[in-house]
Amino acid sequence: MALVVPVIFIAVFLFAAVKKVKIYDEFSAGVKEAVKFTLSVIPCLAAIFMMCELFEASGLADRLTEAFSPLFAFWGIPKELTKLVLIKPFSGSGSLAYLNNIIENYGADSYVARCACVCYGSSETVFYISAVYFASLKQKKLFAPIAIAVISAFLTTVLACLLCKIM
Amino acid sequence: MNAVFTGIFLASLVALTVVAPQNVLPALLGGAEKSLKMAVTLFCIYAVWMGISRLAEKSGLSRAAARGLKPLTRRLFKTENEAANENIAMNLSCNLLGIGGAATPYAVKAISELEKENNGFAQKLLFIINATSVQVVPSTVIAMRAAAGSAAAADIFLPSLICTTFSTLFAVGVYLLGCRIWR
Numbered sequence: 059m060a061l062v063v064p065v066i067f068i069a070v071f072l073f074a075a076v077k078k079v080k081i082y083d084e085f086s087a088g089v090k091e092a093v094k095f096t097l098s099v100i101p102c103l104a105a106i107f108m109m110c111e112l113f114e115a116s117g118l119a120d121r122l123t124e125a126f127s128p129l130f131a132f133w134g135i136p137k138e139l140t141k142l143v144l145i146k147p148f149s150g151s152g153s154l155a156y157l158n159n160i161i162e163n164y165g166a167d168s169y170v171a172r173c174a175c176v177c178y179g180s181s182e183t184v185f186y187i188s189a190v191y192f193a194s195l196k197q198k199k200l201f202a203p204i205a206i207a208v209i210s211a212f213l214t215t216v217l218a219c220l221l222c223k224i225m
Numbered sequence: 226m227n228a229v230f231t232g233i234f235l236a237s238l239v240a241l242t243v244v245a246p247q248n249v250l251p252a253l254l255g256g257a258e259k260s261l262k263m264a265v266t267l268f269c270i271y272a273v274w275m276g277i278s279r280l281a282e283k284s285g286l287s288r289a290a291a292r293g294l295k296p297l298t299r300r301l302f303k304t305e306n307e308a309a310n311e312n313i314a315m316n317l318s319c320n321l322l323g324i325g326g327a328a329t330p331y332a333v334k335a336i337s338e339l340e341k342e343n344n345g346f347a348q349k350l351l352f353i354i355n356a357t358s359v360q361v362v363p364s365t366v367i368a369m370r371a372a373a374g375s376a377a378a379a380d381i382f383l384p385s386l387i388c389t390t391f392s393t394l395f396a397v398g399v400y401l402l403g404c405r406i407w408r
Binding site for chain 1: 229230233234236237238240241244245248249252253255256257259260261263264266267268271272274275276277278279280281283284285286329332333336340345348349351352353355356357358360362363364365366367369370373374375376377378379380381383384385387388389391392393395396399400403
């Protein structure tokens with residue numbers, strides 16, 4: 059498994075070299091885009107992280123976790139993941155904040171952190187995407203597709219927690 | 226998002242002010258500090274992957290992948306619109322490579338192309354595929370785990386692949402089935 063990423067990199071570099079791409083120039087141009095992108099997300103990150111800190115410090119987060127964890131526990135989702143699972147459909151930066159918390163608090167190789175990583179990696183910000191994609195549409199009737207995506211995300215979380223136990 | 230943000234922010238603010246008003250400012254400042262740390266981590270991840278994906282784009286590798294996907298997209302999305310097909314294919318290949326950020330602009334273009342032929346079916350299908358994430362390499366989480374000192378950062382590759390495949394197949398299956406039944 060450790061080979062996947064290096065092999066992709068080698069393949070892309072070799073292919074680019076064969077195609078006579080100016081590798082250094084283009085690679086730095088890609089990094090330049092990364093700089094722009096990072097700067098563009100900082101305002102959202104800052105706002106969301108402040109919200110998350112307040113939410114945690116106020117004790118509301120624990121109440122919410124307590125309220126939802128019996129339901130989640132029934133499906134085999136550890137209670138540490140409750141907040142991550144709940145925020146993910148709304149906000150990429152918010153769920154990233156909680157993913158980061160989980161990795162720091164429980165260690166990168168713990169069951170909870172691995173679970174969180176798989177959940178994060180295999181789901182998307184459903185409501186955010188729906189807002190971006192469907193902003194320009196005239197005809198709506200979007201309930202069904204959004205509902206399907208949300209249900210599928212939940213089932214995937216259940217599957218992820220199961221898989222992380224055995225893999 | 227505005228409503229969600231305002232709701233949670235205000236509720237937490239009020240609750241914390243009642244319990245421990247002296248903790249409000251430290252919490253806000255702490256959050257801002259964490260966001261910068263996160264931004265540094267994110268920058269490192271994007272720098273690596275956007276560098277690589279730029280090479281893939283300039284060498285024509287992304288185009289080649291998109292061309293390979295085209296017969297599939299034409300069938301699945303039931304559209305003959307060339308521009309729409311091209312954008313859908315680019316969107317899917319960006320997703321597969323785990324560069325979701327690069328995928329969004331293509332999807333938005335494809336959606337507006339599909340709007341011309343009033344193809345709501347394809348628009349919703351594209352949304353479902355994107356909203357359930359089709360990612361072969363979960364690059365962000367692997368990099369985050371590596372940064373946090375994981376012994377085997379990539380060992381979530383297989384479970385992630387199974388989960389992301391399941392979520393997309395399930396949602397697309399339900400949607401297609403639903404379209405058959407309700408038509």
